[in-house]
Amino acid sequence: MSIQWYPGHMVKAKRKVEEKLKLIDVVIELLDARIPLSSRNPDIDNLLEGQKRIIVLNKIDLAEPQQTKKWLNYFSEIAPTLAVNSLTGKGVNKILKLAKELMADDLAAMKEKGRMERDIRMMIVGIPNVGKSQLINQLSNKSSARTGNRPGVTRGEQWVKLRKGFELLDTPGILWPKFEDEEVGFKLAIAGAIREIIFDSELLAYKIVEILQEVAPEKLEERFNLEYLNSDTYELVADIGRRRGCLQSGGRIDRERVSDIIIREFREGKFGRLTLEVMPKDWGSN
Ligand SMILES: Nc1nc2c(ncn2[C@@H]2O[C@H](COP(=O)(O)OP(=O)(O)OP(=O)(O)O)[C@@H](O)[C@H]2O)c(=O)[nH]1
Numbered sequence: 490m491s492i493q494w495y496p497g498h499m500v501k502a503k504r505k506v507e508e509k510l511k512l513i514d515v516v517i518e519l520l521d522a523r524i525p526l527s528s529r530n531p532d533i534d535n536l537l538e539g540q541k542r543i544i545v546l547n548k549i550d551l552a553e554p555q556q557t558k559k560w561l562n563y564f565s566e567i568a569p570t571l572a573v574n575s576l577t578g579k580g581v582n583k584i585l586k587l588a589k590e591l592m593a594d595d596l597a598a599m600k601e602k603g604r605m606e607r608d609i610r611m612m613i614v615g616i617p618n619v620g621k622s623q624l625i626n627q628l629s630n631k632s633s634a635r636t637g638n639r640p641g642v643t644r645g646e647q648w649v650k651l652r653k654g655f656e657l658l659d660t661p662g663i664l665w666p667k668f669e670d671e672e673v674g675f676k677l678a679i680a681g682a683i684r685e686i687i688f689d690s691e692l693l694a695y696k697i698v699e700i701l702q703e704v705a706p707e708k709l710e711e712r713f714n715l716e717y718l719n720s721d722t723y724e725l726v727a728d729i730g731r732r733r734g735c736l737q738s739g740g741r742i743d744r745e746r747v748s749d750i751i752i753r754e755f756r757e758g759k760f761g762r763l764t765l766e767v768m769p770k771d772w773g774s775n
Pocket residue numbers: 547548549550551573574575576577615616617618619620621622623624635636637638639640641642643661663
């Protein structure tokens with residue numbers, strides 16, 4: 490299924506999440522640790538106002554560890570925040586522990602009123618391809634939720650019993666990123682989060698290099714064996730082209746070829762663990 494990027498579609502998705510929220514005690518807001526800001530739905534803070542929630546940074550195996558620590562601190566000011574790898578399950582148990590802590594007062598109050606003890610009800614929300622199904626699988630310890638590399642896969646809705654005291658809504662809430670912002674769109678495309686956004690390969694390669702210049706210039710130098718790093722991105726792409734022998738007859742840089750190389754090597758993880766968004770400069774200074 491391909492995503493239809495229509496405002497109506499997005500409004501409908503949001504409404505669906507809103508409906509389900511009424512049933513939920515603790516919401517898990519899932520973000521991509523490599524693009525924690527771009528993978529956030531712009532309305533999420535409004536949508537989840539008054540709701541108990543846990544922010545979870547996923548795919549930490551692909552992100553730069555020091556940056557992940559910083560982002561953990563950053564998001565902790567909004568809500569309790571954890572970092573996980575949903576492929577291996579690293580960090581996943583802490584989610585349940587934290588949910589229990591968040592619900593402790595409510596459960597105690599219920600008990601005091603003589604009400605029957607009940608499970609804590611949770612739901613995962615996040616943008617397409619952020620790893621929602623994978624996390625459901627980890628939390629439920631079985632492959633009941635389908636995972637796939639195709640954004641927007643829908644599933645039959647039901648509750649999954651987790652370990653004693655927890656239930657999870659089988660269907661995650663799909664929310665949309667702020668994709669109308671071109672910079673956000675680039676980062677989503679670069680991180681492979683939204684495959685439907687197709688950019689011209691020269692433009693995408695240019696953006697990859699530009700972001701690397703900002704967040705990990707040393708990796709560019711190392712990878713392409715550059716003696717110095719041109720601060721002009723357009724020229725830098727040409728330098729990489731020269732290094733890789735991407736020349737046309739007459740000695741002009743074959744920009745299409747070098748762009749394909751940059752994109753391919755990036756997608757193959759040749760630059761190592763990377764966080765594409767660094768902390769806003771004005772944060773944490775006081
Ligand atoms: N490296 C890595 N990959 C992950 C992690 N979590 C999920 N993935 C991969 O990310 C891709 C998307 O995962 P899904 O669980 O299908 O994502 P989703 O959010 O349910 O996607 P939609 O169904 O489109 O909403 C899959 O290829 C997963 O294997 C993680 O922690 N690390």
